Amino acid sequence: MAEHLRHGEEALHRVVASDVLAPVHEHLLGVRAADARHPRLGHHPVGAEERRVIHVDELHRRVGKPAQQRVVLVGVRLRIGADAIQQGSHAGHATTAGRIVPGVQAVQFDLADPQFPASLVDVDEPALPGPDWARVEVLTGGICGSDLHLFSHNTGPSPTLYGNVAFPFLLGHEIAGRVVEAGPDCAVRVGARVAVDPCIPCRARGIDPPCANCARGWTSSCLNLDSRVVSPGRSLGFTQGLGGGWAEQVAAHVSMLHPLPDGVPDRAASLHEPVSIAAHGLLRAPPAEGDPVLVVGAGIIGLATLGALRGLFPSHEVTVLARHEHQATAARACGADHVVRPAPDNAHFAELAELSGSRVVGRRGELMLMPGFPYVVEAVGAPQSVTESLRAVAHHGTVLLLGAAGISEVDLTPVWYKEAALVGSIDHTVDAGSAPGLAGGPSRHSVDRALDVLAAGFLPDEVVVTHEFPLDAYRDAVATAIDRGGANAIKVVFRPCG
Ligand SMILES: [Zn+2]
Ligand SMILES: [Zn+2]
Structure with a gap:
C-alpha cells in the first residue's frame, strides 16, 4: 500500500x-x-x-x-x-x-x-x-x-x-x-x-x-x-x-x-514560507497608517507576522500575545513593542485595554475591548484565539486570519457589533499592493518579500529555529514540534542535505 x-x-x-x-x-x-x-x-x-x-x-x-x-x-x-x-x-x-x-x-x-x-x-x-x-x-x-x-x-x-x-x-x-x-x-x-x-x-x-x-x-x-x-x-x-x-x-x-x-543562511532558509504567509496576508488588507497591531499568538506564524510587520510596516506599534514563556522571550528578541501573557479569566484584557486606549466590558472572564486594536492578526487557529481576536478588534477594524482555523465555535458577535472585517489568506503569490517598509515595493512575490525580511534580520534564525533533525529522526522531530511547550520549540527543521 x-x-x-x-x-x-x-x-x-x-x-x-x-x-x-x-x-x-x-x-x-x-x-x-x-x-x-x-x-x-x-x-x-x-x-x-x-x-x-x-x-x-x-x-x-x-x-x-x-x-x-x-x-x-x-x-x-x-x-x-x-x-x-x-x-x-x-x-x-x-x-x-x-x-x-x-x-x-x-x-x-x-x-x-x-x-x-x-x-x-x-x-x-x-x-x-x-x-x-x-x-x-x-x-x-x-x-x-x-x-x-x-x-x-x-x-x-x-x-x-x-x-x-x-x-x-x-x-x-x-x-x-x-x-x-x-x-x-x-x-x-x-x-x-x-x-x-x-x-x-x-x-x-x-x-x-x-x-x-x-x-x-x-x-x-x-x-x-x-x-x-x-x-x-x-x-x-x-x-x-x-x-x-x-x-x-x-x-x-x-x-x-x-x-x-x-x-x-541555510538553517534559516525554510523560514521564507511562514514569513511569506504573513506578508501575503498583511498585503491582502494592509493596516492603516499608524494603527497599532495586536498579534494573537507567538508560535512561528505569530513571530513571522512580527518580522513581516517590521519589514513591511515598520512604524506600527506591535503587541504580541504569547502563551508560553519561551515564545514571549522570542517575541521580545524579534522586536515586539509589547508582550502580553494570557491570564486566567482573561485578566490580561486589562493590559490589552491599556495598550490600546480601550476599556474592558463584560464579566466572568467573557470580556471584550471597547474599542480595541484597529488591526488584529489571529496567528493560532484555535477557537479561543479566534474569539479573543474578534473581541480585541476595534470598530471598523480588521482581523486577519493566518492561523488555520477549522470547524469550531467562536463568538462572531463582535464582527457585526463592531462592523469589523474578517479577512482570510492562504499561501503565497504576487501581491499588487505596496507597503512603506524595505520589503514593501509594489507587485512583488510574497516569498521575495519574505527573503528580504529574513536577510534584514527581522526574524533571527538563532531565535526561532530551535531544533534541527536529520531525516531519520523524523519521529523525534514531529514529537518535538507537537510538544512545543515542553520542548521550548518554535520552528523545528529537517536538514536532509544540510
Ligand atoms: Zn506551512
Ligand atoms: Zn489557476
Missing part, C-alpha cells in the same frame, strides 16, 4: 471508521470509493479490499496524550490501464522510463506503520515533469503547524481541502535547497540556492490558458489545485513523485523558485 505509485497505476483508499484521523483522510486526503468515478479515471471496478487497524499509541505516548485512540483504514487498490490516465509531457513517471533512477529518502504520510502514521521511505529521485522544472536537493525543510494537524488532531469534515492530496504523500512544504538539475527551459541554474514556493498553480502545471483566478494574478486561489494535472496534490508537501521538504530532493517549476540572498 505504501509503495511508490507508477505511471498507469492509481491507489485509492477509503476510510470507514476512526477516532482520530478519519476526517483527515476523508476530507483532507479526499480518498473515497467515489473517486473511482473520477472523470479522468473513468469507471473501473474496485479491487480487493485490505483492512488494517492502525494504532497511534506510540505518538500519543510520546506527547503524553491518551493511548486508546485508533484508526481503522480500509484501502482499496485499483490497477488502471495507462490509457485511462491523461497522457502528455506532465504524465507521472513517463519521463523516467528506460533509465535507472537513483533513490532518495523521504518521509511519507502513509499509515503503513501501526506505530506512527508516517514512514521514512526510499523513492525514485524526482523526475522533471517538464523542461521548465528543476530538481533541488533540500538543505532545510520546516515542520509546519498544518503538518502537525495530520499527526495530532483532526481538521474536521470541511470540504475546503477535499481531494487536494495524493495518498500516500511525501511531507514537507517549507523548503529551501540547491538546484542539482535544471531542465533546458529553466532559467535558474544548477548550483543556485533557492527558496521553493510549494504552491502548484496553473502555470507550474502547464495549464494554458490559466484559470480565471490565476489570470487575475490570484495564484494562491488557483482553481486547478485539484485538477490532478502533474500531481493530485495541491502543493508540494501533499504530492507523490515530486519529492518534498522532508526529503532529500524535491522537484519545482521555475516559477516556484526564488533565489536565496547570501544574507539568509
Whole structure:
C-alpha cells in the first residue's frame, strides 16, 4: 500500500471508521470509493479490499496524550490501464522510463506503520515533469503547524481541502535547497540556492490558458489545485513523485523558485514560507497608517507576522500575545513593542485595554475591548484565539486570519457589533499592493518579500529555529514540534542535505 505509485497505476483508499484521523483522510486526503468515478479515471471496478487497524499509541505516548485512540483504514487498490490516465509531457513517471533512477529518502504520510502514521521511505529521485522544472536537493525543510494537524488532531469534515492530496504523500512544504538539475527551459541554474514556493498553480502545471483566478494574478486561489494535472496534490508537501521538504530532493517549476540572498543562511532558509504567509496576508488588507497591531499568538506564524510587520510596516506599534514563556522571550528578541501573557479569566484584557486606549466590558472572564486594536492578526487557529481576536478588534477594524482555523465555535458577535472585517489568506503569490517598509515595493512575490525580511534580520534564525533533525529522526522531530511547550520549540527543521 505504501509503495511508490507508477505511471498507469492509481491507489485509492477509503476510510470507514476512526477516532482520530478519519476526517483527515476523508476530507483532507479526499480518498473515497467515489473517486473511482473520477472523470479522468473513468469507471473501473474496485479491487480487493485490505483492512488494517492502525494504532497511534506510540505518538500519543510520546506527547503524553491518551493511548486508546485508533484508526481503522480500509484501502482499496485499483490497477488502471495507462490509457485511462491523461497522457502528455506532465504524465507521472513517463519521463523516467528506460533509465535507472537513483533513490532518495523521504518521509511519507502513509499509515503503513501501526506505530506512527508516517514512514521514512526510499523513492525514485524526482523526475522533471517538464523542461521548465528543476530538481533541488533540500538543505532545510520546516515542520509546519498544518503538518502537525495530520499527526495530532483532526481538521474536521470541511470540504475546503477535499481531494487536494495524493495518498500516500511525501511531507514537507517549507523548503529551501540547491538546484542539482535544471531542465533546458529553466532559467535558474544548477548550483543556485533557492527558496521553493510549494504552491502548484496553473502555470507550474502547464495549464494554458490559466484559470480565471490565476489570470487575475490570484495564484494562491488557483482553481486547478485539484485538477490532478502533474500531481493530485495541491502543493508540494501533499504530492507523490515530486519529492518534498522532508526529503532529500524535491522537484519545482521555475516559477516556484526564488533565489536565496547570501544574507539568509541555510538553517534559516525554510523560514521564507511562514514569513511569506504573513506578508501575503498583511498585503491582502494592509493596516492603516499608524494603527497599532495586536498579534494573537507567538508560535512561528505569530513571530513571522512580527518580522513581516517590521519589514513591511515598520512604524506600527506591535503587541504580541504569547502563551508560553519561551515564545514571549522570542517575541521580545524579534522586536515586539509589547508582550502580553494570557491570564486566567482573561485578566490580561486589562493590559490589552491599556495598550490600546480601550476599556474592558463584560464579566466572568467573557470580556471584550471597547474599542480595541484597529488591526488584529489571529496567528493560532484555535477557537479561543479566534474569539479573543474578534473581541480585541476595534470598530471598523480588521482581523486577519493566518492561523488555520477549522470547524469550531467562536463568538462572531463582535464582527457585526463592531462592523469589523474578517479577512482570510492562504499561501503565497504576487501581491499588487505596496507597503512603506524595505520589503514593501509594489507587485512583488510574497516569498521575495519574505527573503528580504529574513536577510534584514527581522526574524533571527538563532531565535526561532530551535531544533534541527536529520531525516531519520523524523519521529523525534514531529514529537518535538507537537510538544512545543515542553520542548521550548518554535520552528523545528529537517536538514536532509544540510
Ligand atoms: Zn506551512
Ligand atoms: Zn489557476
